[in-house]
Amino acid sequence: MTPTRRPTLADVAHEVGVSAKTVSRVLNEDGPSSAETRRRVLEAVARLGFQPNLMARSIRTGGPDTTVGLVVPDVGNPFFASVAGGIEDAVHARGLTLLMGSSDDDPEREQALIDTFLARRVSVLMVAPAVGAEHSRLRAHRAAGMPVVFLDRPGAGMTTDTVVSTNRSGTREGVAHLIAYGHRRIGFVGDLPVRLYTRRERLAGYREALAAAGLRHDRALIAGAHDSASAADATARLLDQPDPPTALLSGNNNMTLGVLTELARSGRKDVAVVAFDDVPMASILEPALTVVAQNPTAVGETAGAIAVERLAGDRSRARTVSVETRLIPRGSGELAPTAGQVNATG
Amino acid sequence: MTPTRRPTLADVAHEVGVSAKTVSRVLNEDGPSSAETRRRVLEAVARLGFQPNLMARSIRTGGPDTTVGLVVPDVGNPFFASVAGGIEDAVHARGLTLLMGSSDDDPEREQALIDTFLARRVSVLMVAPAVGAEHSRLRAHRAAGMPVVFLDRPGAGMTTDTVVSTNRSGTREGVAHLIAYGHRRIGFVGDLPVRLYTRRERLAGYREALAAAGLRHDRALIAGAHDSASAADATARLLDQPDPPTALLSGNNNMTLGVLTELARSGRKDVAVVAFDDVPMASILEPALTVVAQNPTAVGETAGAIAVERLAGDRSRARTVSVETRLIPRGSGELAPTAGQVNATG
DNA sequence: TTGAAAGCGCTAACAT
DNA sequence: ATGTTAGCGCTTTCAA
Numbered sequence: 001m002t003p004t005r006r007p008t009l010a011d012v013a014h015e016v017g018v019s020a021k022t023v024s025r026v027l028n029e030d031g032p033s034s035a036e037t038r039r040r041v042l043e044a045v046a047r048l049g050f051q052p053n054l055m056a057r058s059i060r061t062g063g064p065d066t067t068v069g070l071v072v073p074d075v076g077n078p079f080f081a082s083v084a085g086g087i088e089d090a091v092h093a094r095g096l097t098l099l100m101g102s103s104d105d106d107p108e109r110e111q112a113l114i115d116t117f118l119a120r121r122v123s124v125l126m127v128a129p130a131v132g133a134e135h136s137r138l139r140a141h142r143a144a145g146m147p148v149v150f151l152d153r154p155g156a157g158m159t160t161d162t163v164v165s166t167n168r169s170g171t172r173e174g175v176a177h178l179i180a181y182g183h184r185r186i187g188f189v190g191d192l193p194v195r196l197y198t199r200r201e202r203l204a205g206y207r208e209a210l211a212a213a214g215l216r217h218d219r220a221l222i223a224g225a226h227d228s229a230s231a232a233d234a235t236a237r238l239l240d241q242p243d244p245p246t247a248l249l250s251g252n253n254n255m256t257l258g259v260l261t262e263l264a265r266s267g268r269k270d271v272a273v274v275a276f277d278d279v280p281m282a283s284i285l286e287p288a289l290t291v292v293a294q295n296p297t298a299v300g301e302t303a304g305a306i307a308v309e310r311l312a313g314d315r316s317r318a319r320t321v322s323v324e325t326r327l328i329p330r331g332s333g334e335l336a337p338t339a340g341q342v343n344a345t346g
Numbered sequence: 347m348t349p350t351r352r353p354t355l356a357d358v359a360h361e362v363g364v365s366a367k368t369v370s371r372v373l374n375e376d377g378p379s380s381a382e383t384r385r386r387v388l389e390a391v392a393r394l395g396f397q398p399n400l401m402a403r404s405i406r407t408g409g410p411d412t413t414v415g416l417v418v419p420d421v422g423n424p425f426f427a428s429v430a431g432g433i434e435d436a437v438h439a440r441g442l443t444l445l446m447g448s449s450d451d452d453p454e455r456e457q458a459l460i461d462t463f464l465a466r467r468v469s470v471l472m473v474a475p476a477v478g479a480e481h482s483r484l485r486a487h488r489a490a491g492m493p494v495v496f497l498d499r500p501g502a503g504m505t506t507d508t509v510v511s512t513n514r515s516g517t518r519e520g521v522a523h524l525i526a527y528g529h530r531r532i533g534f535v536g537d538l539p540v541r542l543y544t545r546r547e548r549l550a551g552y553r554e555a556l557a558a559a560g561l562r563h564d565r566a567l568i569a570g571a572h573d574s575a576s577a578a579d580a581t582a583r584l585l586d587q588p589d590p591p592t593a594l595l596s597g598n599n600n601m602t603l604g605v606l607t608e609l610a611r612s613g614r615k616d617v618a619v620v621a622f623d624d625v626p627m628a629s630i631l632e633p634a635l636t637v638v639a640q641n642p643t644a645v646g647e648t649a650g651a652i653a654v655e656r657l658a659g660d661r662s663r664a665r666t667v668s669v670e671t672r673l674i675p676r677g678s679g680e681l682a683p684t685a686g687q688v689n690a691t692g
Numbered sequence: 693t694t695g696a697a698a699g700c701g702c703t704a705a706c707a708t
Numbered sequence: 709a710t711g712t713t714a715g716c717g718c719t720t721t722c723a724a
Contacts, residue, residue, distance in 0.1 A: 006490065008701055019711050024703060032709055049486055054465040055401035055411070056701035060716050065401065067445070075444070076431025076643065078424040085422030088448055097462055098421070099413070099445045102434055116443055119400040140395060144352065253626075260630045280599075281627045284606045297422065354717055365695045370719065378693055402717035406700050 007048040015044045027052060058121065064146065068124040068307065069117030070100040071110055072151075079253065079277065079296050080128065083151060086300020087126065094308055096123065107133040114138070124307040128152040131196050147310035149303045153197040154320070161310070162320040163303045167198055167276075170292040170325030171205030171249065172212075174274040177290070177327060178247040179213045182336045183272060185221060186210070187238045187245035189231055189255045192224045199224070202251050202276055221245050231258025232265070239268065246337035247272035253279060260285070272335040276325075283330055290333030293326045353394040361390045373398060404467065410492065414470040414653065415463030416446040417456055418497075425599065425623065425642050426474065429497060432646020433472065440654055442469065453479040460484070470653040474498040477542050493656035495649045499543040500666070507656070508666040509649045513544055513622075516638040516671030517551030517595065518558075520620040523636070523673060524593040525559045528682045529618060531567060532556070533584045533591035535577055535601045538570045545570075548597050548622055567591050577604025578611070585614065592683035593618035599625060606631070618681040622671075629676055636679025639672045 013020040018037060025031050026041040033041075044050070058065050068091055072080040088098050099122060103110035110130045117125055118141065128151045129135065135148075136157035142148045148155075150162040178186050188206050190199045203222070210217055220241060223234035231250070235258060238245055248271060250256040256275040263271055269287070278293035302321050359366040364383060371377050372387040379387075390396070404411050414437055418426040434444050445468060449456035456476045463471055464487065474497045475481065481494075482503035488494045494501075496508040524532050534552050536545045549568070556563050566587060569580035577596070581604060584591055594617060596602040602621040609617055615633070624639035648667050 009703095010701075020701085021703075021712080022710060025710085028703085030703085034709060037709080049483065051461065051465045053405065053467065053701055054462075055467060056405050056716090057703070058716095059399070059402050059405055059718085060701080060703045062716065074431065075434055076424075076428045078422075078427060081424060081427030081430075082422045084427075084446075085420065085448065088421055097445065097447055097459070097466075099443065101443055102431065113443070115397065116400075119397045120443075121399065121401060137395065257626055257630075260627070264630050279627060280603055281606070281625060281631065284603075284610050285627065285630060286632050355719095356717075366718080367696085367720095368694060371694085374719085376719090380693065383693080399717055402700090403719075404700095405702085406717080406719045408700065 007050045009050075009052065012041065012044050012048060012050050015048065016040050064123035065121045066095055067097050067099045067120065067122045068126060068304075069114075069120070069122035070098060070126045071103050071113045071117070072100065072128045073103055073105040073130060075100060075102045079294070080152075082296035083128075083300040083303075086297040086302075087304040088300075089297075090301045090304025091124070091308060094311070103130045103133075105130045107131075122146075123311060124149070126151055126303055126307070127155060129155045131193055147307045149307055151299060151303055160318045161303075161306045162318070163299050163306070164197075164320065164322055165294045165299065166322045166325050167201035168205035168208070170294075170327070171202040171276060172209040173205075173325075173327050174249055174276065174290075174292040174333070175206050175209035176212070177329065177333050178249070178272055178274055179209065179215070181247075181272065181334055183245075183247040184215060184337075185218070185243065185245045185247075186215075187221045187223065187235075187248045188251065189223050189225065189234055189238070189248060189259055190251035191255055192226050194224060199251060206249060225255060225258060228254045228258035228261065231255040232262040233258075235259045235262040236266070239266070239271070244341075245271070246341045247274070247333075247335075249273075250275045253277045256289075260289070270335065270338050270341060272333055272337075274327075274333040278328065282328075285332070287332045287335065288330035290330045291328050293328050295323050295325070298323045353396045355396075355398065358387065358390050358394060358396050361394065362386050410469035411467045412441055413443050413445045413466065413468045414472060414650075415460075415466070415468035416444060416472045417449050417459045417463070418446065418474045419449055419451040419476060421446060421448045425640070426498075428642035429474075429646040429649075432643040432648075433650040434646075435643075436647045436650020437470070437654060440657070449476045449479075451476045453477075468492075469657060470495070472497055472649055472653070473501060475501045477539055493653045495653055497645060497649055506664045507649075507652045508664070509645050509652070510666065510668055511544075511640045511645065512668045512671050513547035514551035514554070516640075516673070517548040517597075517622060518555040519551075519671075519673050520595055520622065520636075520638040520679070521552050521555035522558070523675065523679050524595070524618055524620055525555065525561070527593075527618065527680055529591075529593040530561060530683075531564070531589065531591045531593075532561075533567045533569065533581075533594045534597065535569050535571065535580055535584070535594060535605055536597035537601055538572050540570060545597060552595060571601060571604060574600045574604035574607065577601040578608040579604075581605045581608040582612070585612070585617070590687075591617070592687045593620070593679075593681075595619075596621045599623045602635075606635070616681065616684050616687060618679055618683075620673075620679040624674065628674075631678070633678045633681065634676035636676045637674050639674050641669050641671070644669045 101113040126149045134157045135155040139158045148160045225231035250259045275291045282289040447459040472495045480503045481501040485504045494506045571577035596605045624637045628635040
């Protein structure tokens with residue numbers, strides 16, 4: 001059996017007995033063509049299983065590829081998976097395909113992925129920046145007309161369109177909710193490293209809520225963890241101190257898993273919890289979990305819409321869009337502190 | 347300011363005062379080059395911010411692109427997100443990038459995505475086939491050396507490497523578990539359409555377990571749903587019949603959410619549940635959720651590993667790999683039927 | 693060690 | 709309505 005070379009435009013042309021350009025015209029509905037020619041060309045295309053080489057086309061037209069390059073810390077993370085789904089929805093109508101890779105939150109790996117995407121001439125670049133990454137090299141590309149959008153976290157070294165969640169106000173609302181139910185000592189379980197944008201913003205929101213209520217900020221109530229297991233440990237430590245918190249705010253999905261696991265393990269049903277980021281089973285938990293829900297799909301859709309506008313020629317200045325979070329009271333955040341709990345400082 | 351055309355190989359060559367070929371040689375570590383030339387070339391490359399056009403290279407070398415094309419029903423689904431993560435892990439070392447798109451379980455959309463990937467000359471094609479999709483057109487591409495791998499569900503119209511979960515034996519194990527705890531009437535809440543591969547396999551496993559225990563198969567115990575809301579309705583109907591089930595097996599994540607939501611709503615803590623597919627918060631639920639856990643990351647890694655072997659020249663016949671599921675008893679599956687429950691047929 | 697020419701598959705520009 | 713020529717950015721081939 002022959003090596004089965006893929007048929008080219010020339011093969012189709014030869015088969016039909018026309019020039020390559022004619023085949024190209026038919027396929028791209030470029031100039032005019034007779035009905036008969038069109039029919040025969042399409043027949044040959046189908047019979048040979050011809051598929052135009054998009055790369056060759058791109059190279060000739062000079063334009064960018066029809067892909068959107070997306071770099072996220074982890075493709076397997078449901079949050080970013082939903083973001084990706086939203087992007088897809090938004091750019092699909094424009095015929096764009098999503099190309100994505102995981103940086104594992106490593107700036108070097110992120111840079112390598114970005115380079116790959118640039119070499120592939122993606123038409124849009126979207127990045128959820130790794131901690132410590134720097135993006136000034138992308139300025140030139142943006143200037144050259146390639147939309148660059150930062151997601152979930154702002155980038156460093158350049159100004160461009162950015163889509164984030166309302167981390168600060170969302171957290172503020174969540175903490176205020178706990179305060180409204182009488183809590184005075186509220187623990188914060190955030191992720192690490194502390195310079196991570198989302199962590200910083202959410203912690204800032206936490207502090208603002210305390211300040212607004214005239215509550216003292218106590219460092220002993222702040223914990224950080226890398227994953228759900230260490231978040232469970234951190235929770236245990238928070239609760240195992242003199243004058244412990246009567247409520248907890250968990251800073252993201254993984255933290256929430258750890259916090260709830262520790263509360264379940266120790267049988268503590270008296271600790272109020274508000275979680276940042278919604279989880280599928282939230283309403284089935286006991287008590288049902290009160291959350292500050294993010295909208296990852298909307299984050300993706302917004303980013304996609306901005307990119308499409310930029311591609312359409314929008315040259316207005318870079319904007320930062322904050323996608324609203326939403327407090328969803330379900331029970332765990334409406335537990336008031338009990339008499340049994342130490343309730344000292346106020 | 348000039349339109350900032352992207353620098354080409356020729357630009358770099360001109361800058362340094364050598365030929366394009368020399369620059370190419372340096373960059374690809376092809377033939378020999380003097381240390382001095384190399385140094386000057388690399389300097390110019392860095393200064394101009396040159397990035398070789400991968401598409402132009404591909405077109406000339408004729409080889410496939412360095413991407414893996416992946417088509418799944420929904421990028422935003424955590425199961426497929428984890429699969430994607432596994433694939434990435436497996437192919438990353440080979441320098442391959444993941445290109446992915448959602449078919450929305452629509453055969454036409456799936457075909458369009460596949461065509462796009464083929465046109466882009468991906469080096470590997472992976473598909474989680476939509477219901478009703480047909481793939482005989484891919485035979486030629488596979489014959490031409492492009493690895494094709496089906497994921498989660500087998501494809502139709504061609505034979506090729508396939509990676510699935512042990513749906514049947516996993517479900518059998520889950521149902522046997524319930525039987526071992528004394529249940530004789532076990533409901534099955536599966537997804538739709540009924541011809542969906544995973545649904546069929548899981549239902550088959552359910553029946554096998556009943557048969558092995560000498561239990562009668564009762565159609566009134568089988569329900570199907572499209573999403574979690576309708577799964578909740580289906581659950582209510584299952585339980586609201588004469589001689590209702592004392593235990594339920596839910597066929598996937600979405601079904602599980604519906605089943606548990608209905609049980610929580612109606613306050614039924616006496617119904618045993620085994621869920622197919624693990625969920626993050628399973629151990630925090632009350633009772634903690636017994637699951638037949640899939641291993642989506644392993645599914646992706648396996649598929650990636652097979653593809654890499656194929657690219658390396660493996661021409662052995664197509665194989666189907668079943669990734670093991672694992673029964674994780676946590677509580678909900680170990681509830682025995684109570685005296686209060688009707689327990690008629692046996 | 694380096695360069696010139698040709699060509700990958702396709703389309704823009706200009707014929708006819 | 710169709711064909712011809714040239715060239716996108718790169719690498720292969722063959723020379724120098």
